[in-house]
Amino acid sequence: MQRSDVTRDDGTWVGLSLDVPDRRQPELCVFGAGARLLVSQLSRPVLLAIVEEPLQGVDFWRTDAYRSFVPPLRADMGRALSGSPERWAHHFARHLGDSPGSPLHEGRWLLSCESPLKRRRHAATSHAEYWSSMLVEGHPDGYIDWCLHSTSWEILPLRPMPGPDDSRVKAYRKQAREGTLPPVLLWWVSGLDCHLILDGHARLAAAVAESIEPPLMQLHRTLPHDDLAARVGDAVRFYECELARFAELRAVHGPTVPDGAATAGPQLVRLLHDLDTGQRPTWAWPLPGGEGQWHRIAREVTVGNRWPPA
Template sequence: MQRSDVTRTDGTWVGLSLDVRERRRPGLAVFVAAGSRMLLSQLSRPVLLAVVDEPLQGVDFWRTDAYHSCVPPLRADLARALAGDVERWAHRFMRYLVDAPDSPLHEGRWLLTRESALLPWRYADISHAEYWTSMLVEGHPDGYLDWYLHACSWEVLPLRPMPDADDGRVKAYRKQARDGTLPPVLLWWVSGLDCHLVLDGHARLAAAIAESVEPPLLELHRTVPRDDLVARTEDAVAFYEAELARFAALRAVHGPTVPDGAALAGPQLARLIDELSTARPPTCAWPLPGGVSRWDEAAREVTGGMCWPRG
């Protein structure tokens, strides 16, 4: 597996990319049946069942208690050694994801990035605690992801109930939250749900909320395959060169009052290349073996035969 740092054209570190090979089916996988039904399964254990409602305004979900983090418990001495360095944590978390048989990784190119889409949405006049509390999806075992109210703001769905502020693990993390050494919360962007799932760090997120500080984040999602990235980068460069040639032709006719085009085409090229390196294709999903009948069977098993979703 090929791992490499991803930087913007100005040299800013964005995240860590990983080319995964020979892993056709992940241990933590999204399955679909009849379009509107989804099942998140971890090593054949149902973790989350979901149904997209008919007007496409949201998702009913049922969360089981079967999820196990693909990241081993993080020791306090490790947190002190990495001292809140998100870049170093990214390398550590990527190693955990590669080694874990129950992680979401499968064949393709992945990005583990510090630049979550959640970060720009907090307004300056609300606290970190208010913002992150509002982004957490409530409900256990069942709840609703509201696409209408949260369009493009992309909520955070924990894969197990969030611990209380006085939970022992949360108390241990609150000091790290205050002194800036809190390990990042690991999120996984799932396009079919239009939200982020918490893969690891439920207690760390609860600690950040309790202390009203910005939780450090690392977000995992698929990105453009390397071969496609090379081809699309070449297309962007060709467009840049064509624009410079067009401006040169205009200058030849109208004189030096016409700009050379670099001030316009250059930033556009840089933006295109940056966007390509961090692009977010849809999350892969697999047809559920057995289709709707298997999904219905799983729903009966995890809900104890309850009528769900409630129509």
């Protein structure tokens, strides 16, 4: 896997671009069967979901099978990497690439410290209140309400969130107060329209308990190289056409007409950045056996419970 830094035009670090070759199907995988989804890790069902028609939300059933592929983070590592999103990104990227149970597959990905979740909190809302509201509730079953939380891109834990007095949470609360709390690793899954916690359930619980903004690392798919090259070419040609159009106007109306660079230039920069970092839909593989197999798995993991809902 090749890693490369992604920055803005002013040099601000955004994240790591991960170029993954020759990994056809990951060990943490989304399968689809019609309106039904299955998230599986190392062949173990992790999450069953049904997209409610007409696209109003998702009913889900969460098993306790998920295991993080990131080894436990010690306090001394938190202090050593504190304040360096770049170093944390490389730490997570190494485990994403090398450890079993990761969602990476062939293509380009972005592992970024920037997240739309951080931009939605109102100044009058405390961090504890806001981040608590972003957590999808329910275990083992629950509902992701796309109408009530339209485009809020909530956070769905892959196991029950520990309480504020949990021993791990207490340890992380101390790090949160010291400003050395390691990031929470999130994976954007478009079929659920929310983020899954890959690593850091206790760290997020600690941030909520201490009412601080949790440091985040967000993982999502980006454009593959061939699509990126084609769209960059289209963007550059549009930029050149804009400059040519302004040049024709200047030839007719004189130098009082701007040359267009002040408008088209920043637009091109924004477009190129968006093409390089923008989210792409999550791949879902056809579930072998289709809906019948999905229902068989649902019966096995929800035995004795009335799920899915009628």
